[in-house]
Amino acid sequence: MTHPNTVLIGVPGGRAVLDTPALLIDLPALERNIAAMAAFARDRGVALRPHAKTHKSVEIARRQAVAGAVGICCATLGEAEVMVAGGIAGVLVTSPLVTPSKIARLIALNQRQTEGLMVCVDHPENVRALAEAAAGSGKPLEVIVDFSAGHNRTGCATPEALSDLVDLVRAAPALRFVGIQSYSGNLQHIPTRQARSEAAARQIEILRGIVDGLRSRGIDVPIVTGVGTGTFDLDPAAGVYTELQVGSYVFMDVDYLNALRDGRNGPPFETALFVQAAVVSLHAPSHVTIDGGLKCFATDGPKPEIVRGAPAGSLYQFSGDEHGRVLPPEGGTLGLRLGDRLEMVTPHCDPTVNLHDVYHVVDGDRLIALWPVDARGRR
Ligand SMILES: Cc1ncc(COP(=O)(O)O)c(C=O)c1O
Numbered sequence: 001m002t003h004p005n006t007v008l009i010g011v012p013g014g015r016a017v018l019d020t021p022a023l024l025i026d027l028p029a030l031e032r033n034i035a036a037m038a039a040f041a042r043d044r045g046v047a048l049r050p051h052a053k054t055h056k057s058v059e060i061a062r063r064q065a066v067a068g069a070v071g072i073c074c075a076t077l078g079e080a081e082v083m084v085a086g087g088i089a090g091v092l093v094t095s096p097l098v099t100p101s102k103i104a105r106l107i108a109l110n111q112r113q114t115e116g117l118m119v120c121v122d123h124p125e126n127v128r129a130l131a132e133a134a135a136g137s138g139k140p141l142e143v144i145v146d147f148s149a150g151h152n153r154t155g156c157a158t159p160e161a162l163s164d165l166v167d168l169v170r171a172a173p174a175l176r177f178v179g180i181q182s183y184s185g186n187l188q189h190i191p192t193r194q195a196r197s198e199a200a201a202r203q204i205e206i207l208r209g210i211v212d213g214l215r216s217r218g219i220d221v222p223i224v225t226g227v228g229t230g231t232f233d234l235d236p237a238a239g240v241y242t243e244l245q246v247g248s249y250v251f252m253d254v255d256y257l258n259a260l261r262d263g264r265n266g267p268p269f270e271t272a273l274f275v276q277a278a279v280v281s282l283h284a285p286s287h288v289t290i291d292g293g294l295k296c297f298a299t300d301g302p303k304p305e306i307v308r309g310a311p312a313g314s315l316y317q318f319s320g321d322e323h324g325r326v327l328p329p330e331g332g333t334l335g336l337r338l339g340d341r342l343e344m345v346t347p348h349c350d351p352t353v354n355l356h357d358v359y360h361v362v363d364g365d366r367l368i369a370l371w372p373v374d375a376r377g378r379r
Contacts, residue, residue: 003357003358003370004019005018005019005022005360005367005370006370008367009367009368009369009370010366010367010368011366011367012365012366013365013366014365014366014367015276015360015362015364015365015366015367016341016365018276018341018360018367020276020277020278020291020292020341021275021276021277021278021291021292021296022275022276022360023273023274023275023352023353023356023358023359023360023373024273024274024275024276024343024359024360024361024362025251025272025273025359025360025361025362025371026270026271026272026273026274026362026363027361027362027363027368028363029270029271029272030060030063030250030251030272031063032270033249033250033251033252033269033270033272034060034063034064034067034250035067036249036268036269037050037067037232037244037246037249037250037269038064038067038068038069040232040233041068041236041244042068044236044237046236046241046242046243046244047069047070047242047243047244048064048068048069048070048243048244048246049069049070049071049072049073049090049092049225049243049244049245050064050069050072050073050244050245050246050247050249050250051072051073051074051075051094051228051245051246051247052072052073052074052075052079052083052247052375053073053074053075053076053079053247053350054247054248054250054251054349054350054353055247055250055251055353055373056079056082056353056354056373056374056375056376056378057359057371057372057373057374057375058082058083058086058087058088058374059371060250060371061083061086061088062086062087062088064250065088065089069090070090070243071088071089071090071091071092071116072088072090072091072092073091073092073093073094073225073245073247074091074092074093074094074375075093075094075095076093076095076375076378076379077093077097077102077105077106077109077379078375078377078378078379079375079378080093080109080117081105081109081378082374082375082378083375084109084112084113084117086374089113089114089115089116090115090116091113091116091117091118092118092119092120092144092181092225092245093106093117093118093119093120094120094146094181094183094245095120095154096119096120096121096122096123096126096146096154097119097126098123098125098126098129100129103129103130103133104133106119106130106133106141107133107134107136107137107141110134110137110139110141111137111139116142117141117142118142118143118144118178118223119141119142119143119144120143120144120145120146120154120155120181121143121144121145121146121165121169122145122146122148122154122155122156122165123165124164124165124168127143127165127168127169127172127175128168128172130143130172130175131172131173131174131175132174134172134174134175135172135173135174137174140174140175140176141174141175141176142175142176142178143169143175143176143177143178144178144179144180144181144223144225145162145165145166145169145177145179145180145181146180146181146182147159147162147180147181147182147207147210149182149183149184149203149206149207149226150184150186150187150203151183151184151185151186152186153185155181155182155183159206159209159210159213162180162210163210163213163214166214166219170219177219178222178223179221179222179223179224179225179242180207180210180211180214180221180223180224180225181225181226181245182203182207182210182224182225182226183225183226183227183228183245184199184200184203184226184228184231185228187199187200187203187230187231188228188229188230188231188259189230189255189256189259190230190259191258191259191262192262192263193260193262193263193264194263196230196231196234196259197231197234200231200234200235201234201238204235204238204240205238207224207226207240207241208238208240211224211240222242223242223243224240224241224242224243225241225242225243225245226241226244226245227241227243227244227245227246228245228246228247228248229246229247229248229249229252229256229260229269230256230259230260232244232246232249232268233268247350248349248350249269250269250272251271251272251273251346251349251353252267252269252270252271252272252273252345252349253271253273253301253345253346253347253348253349253352254301254302254303254304254305254345254346254347254348255301255302255347255348256349257271257345258302271307271345273345273346273349273352273353274307274308274343274344274345274346275292275296275297275304275343275344275346275352276341276342276343276344276360277290277291277292277296277324277341277342277344278290278291278339278340278341278342279326279336279337279338279339279340279341279342280323280338281338282336282337282338286327287317287325287326287327287328287334288325288326288334288336289319289323289324289325289326290323290324290325290326290342291322291323292304292322292323292324292344293318293319293320293321293322293323293324294318294320294321294322295321295322295355296322296324296352296355296356297318297324297344297346297347297352297355298346298347298348298349298350298351298352298355299318299347300347300348300351301347301348302347303315303316303317303318303347304316304324304344304345304346304347305344305345306326306342306343306344307343307344307345308341308342308343309336309340309341309342309343310326310334310336310342311328311329311332311333311334311335312329313328313329313330313332314326314327314328314329314334315327315329316344326342353373353376354373354376354377356373356376357372357373357376358370358371358372358373359371359372359373
């Protein structure tokens with residue numbers, strides 16, 4: 001199906017007349033973010049395996065690889081299938097895959113992937129099931145043992161449980177133990193840099209103890225993976241992680257812009273993701289209605305922030321599935337007409353992306369390309 005905005009690609013001023021709502025990527029900002037994180041990792045001597053859960057895009061994963069990433073992380077097997085099909089090497093599935101259908105798909109993917117497919121585990125039953133399936137396939141499966149790291153979502157709850165699981169993986173002839181994952185998702189959005197830094201330091205000392213404990217038993221731990229955008233420059237300093245799994249830095253959303261601004265002269269990465277919507281109703285003097293609502297923006301974060309097309313201080317409010325309200329700044333007026341376009345920073349980038357089929361890649365006033373959100377909805 002041809003997208004209605006295809007005809008605008010390359011047309012001067014095309015950005016101002018897009019069919020809306022449209023998910024926008026500011027290409028120069030995206031490229032600067034990709035380059036900045038790659039340079040940071042290089043300088044600190046850590047590898048970069050960015051998380052594709054943020055963008056679900058083969059094109060962006062390729063650009064991250066060209067900038068120096070060693071691979072890509074995926075939250076779902078469906079994302080991993082899309083990345084492997086797109087030719088991306090070094091795919092790590094950061095969540096456990098436990099049901100028989102998922103294990104069968106994982107093993108089939110392991111047969112297809114020639115370079116470095118890895119999966120996380122956190123339970124002995126899962127290790128046994130993977131070991132059996134991998135043995136039947138004739139190709140070993142690389143396994144990372146996950147530590148809960150205070151996040152309490154997945155991962156072994158204690159260092160002892162993790163150590164036992166490492167032994168179980170190492171005892172399975174069809175599995176290869178390649179490292180530890182420790183992702184403290186609960187720390188990433190702590191709003192002050194000082195508090196985030198202290199919490200990250202405490203967590204890292206636990207991780208250091210785990211890794212040192214394994215190494216003192218003669219176990220090789222080539223990969224220690226974790227780290228999100230909120231602690232990207234806090235965790236590497238401790239010298240425990242061998243790689244960063246940062247995701248949101250490519251786009252930056254309202255929440256991260258606020259959290260990462262603290263303690264610096266500004267956020268270290270730029271906003272590269274926006275939603276453009278149009279005014280579709282002027283039915284009341286108090287506000288206008290635009291064509292971007294609950295099916296356009298994630299609702300688990302702060303409100304979308306209007307950055308273009310309305311007076312500074314105008315506020316967004318959700319107004320149903322397909323609509324939002326724009327309220328004027330205190331004591332001011334909007335002065336908007338039907339069809340006027342507004343652009344907003346997204347509240348939480350990952351789930352917002354998953355609500356859209358395509359990225360509108362823009363540079364200045366032009367639409368440069370449409371990129372599919374390849375792994376949208378893929379589980
Ligand atoms: C396991 C894991 N690693 C890395 C990330 C990336 O984090 P961020 O988007 O905060 O950079 C996430 C995000 O939820 C994650 O779940």
